[in-house]
Amino acid sequence: MKKVFILENLDCANCAAKMEHAISKLEDVESVSISFMTTKMILKADDGKMDDVVEQSKKIIRKIEPDVVVRPKTQQEKERSC
Ligand SMILES: [Zn+2]
Numbered sequence: 001m002k003k004v005f006i007l008e009n010l011d012c013a014n015c016a017a018k019m020e021h022a023i024s025k026l027e028d029v030e031s032v033s034i035s036f037m038t039t040k041m042i043l044k045a046d047d048g049k050m051d052d053v054v055e056q057s058k059k060i061i062r063k064i065e066p067d068v069v070v071r072p073k074t075q076q077e078k079e080r081s082c
Contacts, residue, residue: 005041008069
């Protein structure tokens, strides 16, 4: 399954790249993509592993950028077009 999150307060592209790299190393992650421009993280993992993967990803993100708030993207939010 695929889940989309917003990383609020994401501070720089360098950190985004570091997070993406660290999360991609997690055992149960199929793929991860973090966009600094949209502060969006797209996470793919097995259905049964998803909760675990999300928790571990949050830990990694907090270690790199303690101010970042990870929240699920809501349905109402429009995609930014740029
Ligand atoms: Zn940074």
